[in-house]
Amino acid sequence: MKWLLVLLAVFFMVAPAMAGEDPYIAIVGNDATAVDPFYFSPKHVQFLLNTQNIYGTDAFWTFGSQDPTNQYTRVGAANGEQFRSQTLNNQAEVCDTTGTGIAPNFVDRGLRNAVTPAGNAGFYEWFIRLPKKPSGEINIMLQCGVLKPNAFAAYGYGSIELCAGETGERVGFGTCVRQEVDPGVSPVNNTALPTITAIVYPGPYNVAFTPFHLTSFKNPSSYTLAFDPVTQAMSNNTNSQILDGSTNARILLKACMDKTVVTKLPVTGQINTLGETENDLEAGDMIYVRLDVPRYNTVDIYCHAQSVRLAGVGETPF
Secondary structure (H helix, E strand, O other): OHHHHHHHHHHHHHHHHHOOEEEEEEOOOOHHHHOOOOOOOHHHHOOOOOHHHHHOOOOOOOEOEOOOOOOOEEEOOOOOOEEEEOOOOOEOOOOOOOOEOOOOOOEOOOOOEEEEOOOOOEEEEEEEEOOOEEOOOEEEEEOOEEEOOOHHHHHHHHHHHOOEOEOOEOEOOOOOOEOOOOOOOOOEOHHHOOEEEEEEEOOOOOOOOOOEEOEEEOOOOOOOOEEOOOOOOEEOOOOEEEOEOOHHHEOOOEOOOOEEEEEOOOOOOOEOOOOOEOOOOOOOOEEEEEEEEOOOOOOEEEEOOOOEEEEEEEEOOO
16 A cells, blocks of 8 residues: 555656656748758757647737738748748758759759848848747747858859858958958957847737747856846846847857857746836747848848747647
């Protein structure tokens, strides 16, 4: 009898853990079927859910009074997840070193990209639905191709191994030349860096909260938030920054490499530095990510529908 009671006690102790908190990865479209294997390893693929089977074809989401599609929509449809870009997504996947062909007959692994050339402003937007209720901080992971100016036109698919770049790079004279700097000078031209915006919109399984901006943790930092002593609103400090597309929300991207922005898990009733009220998130809520490229941009930036993915730990929907 004593052993039976012990076994029952152990069962009930582990039962909550068995309910499940596990990793998730979310992209534009049905996560399990829209995924392009060029960008995701088998390790990643196992954390992609078939959201169509769980939530239906397109969970309704609220985007204020704006049109849910416009002339910049390249992937997706009304009331669904989308990718938008200022320029057409008809360019090569420059991160594929095995690609062949020239425009418009590109043959490569991956998706068609939209390019923002050096010396030009541009933007990219992603609307991605959370596949699970997040139980921890949410990673926004970005990966775009970045080349020195006109590199692909000169070297084609070999350009990524000759002329790879990073945003904010100081480009020198000549072909694929990086400008070196003297001591006391920053190697990064911060006015050339893109800025990031991230906003949450309520989905079909949450209360109708007012959309609000996400706040990111700076990395490395002490991961300590700062609060106004009177209003208890969060404030930007050396450890955190609201993702509002301002000059303090700049981001440095490297050619074909992941850049992770760690955002704080929203808490119902918490006021952010813009005076917006956060709300607990649920599966089906939409996260909007926008990358704005300034006209002072010094490199060619190639992004596509799966250049942004959300990742974290969440509660199982089953």
